[in-house]
Amino acid sequence: MEPALTRDEVFVVDDSRAVREVVCQHLSRLGCEPIPLSSGASCLAELERRVPAMVLLDLRMEGMQGDEACRRMKAHPNAGSVPVVMLTGASAPHEVMLCSRAGADDFLPKPVEFDALTAKVLAVRAAREHARQGPPPGLGVLLVEGSRSMGSFLGGALEHEGFHVLYARHAVEAEALAVAYGARLDGLVVDVSRSFAFQDGLALARRLQILLPRKPLVLVAGVEEPTDVHSRARELTGEPLLERRLMAPDALVARVLDRLAPGVAPVRAAERVPLFSVVEFTTRCGPVLTGFSSDASPEALFVRTLTPARAGARLSLRVTLAGQRNACAVEALVAWSNPPRRGSAFQGPAGMGLRLERVDTALAAQFQRFVPKALGFSLALPTRSSIF
CATH class of the missing domain: 3.40.50.2300 (Response regulator)
Structure with missing residues (x-):
């Protein structure tokens, strides 16, 4: 029926x-x-x-x-x-x-x-x-972006980890969103860079901390900051200020995720390859469904689709990389799943984050080919931080 x-x-x-x-x-x-x-x-x-x-x-x-x-x-x-x-x-x-x-x-x-x-x-x-x-428990984040590049980078990384992000571009908007959606927020990420139009991102961070006292607060900066900014940041959060200029992108994302959700292993791969791929996936009893990805990786894959499988499900995938004619077989575990949400203030891509468990030799060879030779690549090696 x-x-x-x-x-x-x-x-x-x-x-x-x-x-x-x-x-x-x-x-x-x-x-x-x-x-x-x-x-x-x-x-x-x-x-x-x-x-x-x-x-x-x-x-x-x-x-x-x-x-x-x-x-x-x-x-x-x-x-x-x-x-x-x-x-x-x-x-x-x-x-x-x-x-x-x-x-x-x-x-x-x-x-x-x-x-x-x-x-x-x-x-x-x-x-x-x-x-x-609203967003699933533990995944609602307010991101106050001091610069467009920082907001785009961190926001995109958080979305690809399954988080649902509220974006604020100035202090008034940030406080309004904190008041309106405080019950649905599970963490705050504030860019305290001096490029902020309202000048003092740390003062805003303090006001947000007062509004939402039990929410994790992560402070980041896109430029070099003076000693007093580092001292005030540590006083607010008990943690060092995270400076983007001193960290590889994946290392910064990993540090932010660790403070928002301690103990949760990120899906974001250590070494991502910017290859477009078509993904067909099936659960044990369901139809063949479709999605696509804008990057591939040896450890993980984000698949954009309106029909993600449930978190925890094991999937059989057929992945066809750009420039390839034949699909590769992959077994994967769904780490997180976001169904489409129309009309929500939170931004989170409809799709799922997959941990790749078994990759056929053809796909492994493609990863080996496209990962920069300076980094090297082996499925047997442990995950390490990327330098690109």
């Missing part, structure tokens, strides 16, 4: 009438309200009249290509947060990479497997409830 949904509008954008009809019929059986559209231009025009719950968008169409339509949709003031699932004629990495770069949330290879489509639709349907629930 197929699961029932309350009726949600779903744009089905494909220049093939046959594909539109088949997909729309399945969506109707799920209780959705499919809106068939034959081009990217008609999709963008329809957005001016209504905002759907979800968009299924073919990558290769006559006229405007799907990735361009997706890019414009994500820039639309009313539809930027609408989940977009791209339909691709092949699951080749270069095809899926176009979808990822356009801002797509997920993809489905054609011909569409209806079990996989059903899973994506159900995930989007559940997103509203997840938003009301």
Whole structure:
């Protein structure tokens, strides 16, 4: 028996009438309200009249290509947060990479497997409830960023560790968020760099500490700070100020994570390789589901997908790296899992962090090839800090 949904509008954008009809019929059986559209231009025009719950968008169409339509949709003031699932004629990495770069949330290879489509639709349907629930316990973080580069770096690293991040760019915003979401916050990270517009990041850190006295407080700096700043930082937290200029990126992230969640081993790999990859994964009894990753690593993988498996689940993966034709077999454990959350103030990517347990020899050889020779690489070696 197929699961029932309350009726949600779903744009089905494909220049093939046959594909539109088949997909729309399945969506109707799920209780959705499919809106068939034959081009990217008609999709963008329809957005001016209504905002759907979800968009299924073919990558290769006559006229405007799907990735361009997706890019414009994500820039639309009313539809930027609408989940977009791209339909691709092949699951080749270069095809899926176009979808990822356009801002797509997920993809489905054609011909569409209806079990996989059903899973994506159900995930989007559940997103509203997840938003009301807020971040999972232990994963809500307020990041007060003194500089755009520091905020982007640390925020992205925290999100890829499964944290849900509230971003504040100045003191007034930081205090307002602390008051509004204090019960959902599990830690605070404050950049005390002197580049702050309000000048004294340490004074802000002290006010936040008073507002949320039992929350871990981590102080970081993007530039060299004088001795008195280091002394005041230690007085506030009992820990040294973390200076980005003195640490390798992974070392800084590891120190921040250790203070936010002591004893939790980070998923972030010590040596990450910037290779795009397509990931197909299955649980013991479920359908084959899809996702993609913008980096690969010998120890871990972040997979962006609307349908992550539960934390603790063991998965069988087929990973196809960019530039490769054949998929590699991988066994992995789900370290953390974030389903999509629509309407939440916290930012956390829909997806999952995986610890790789068994990697076939072909994939191991690719890691060996792309990790810089100065670092070396061996699956038998213990994890060590990266220097790049």
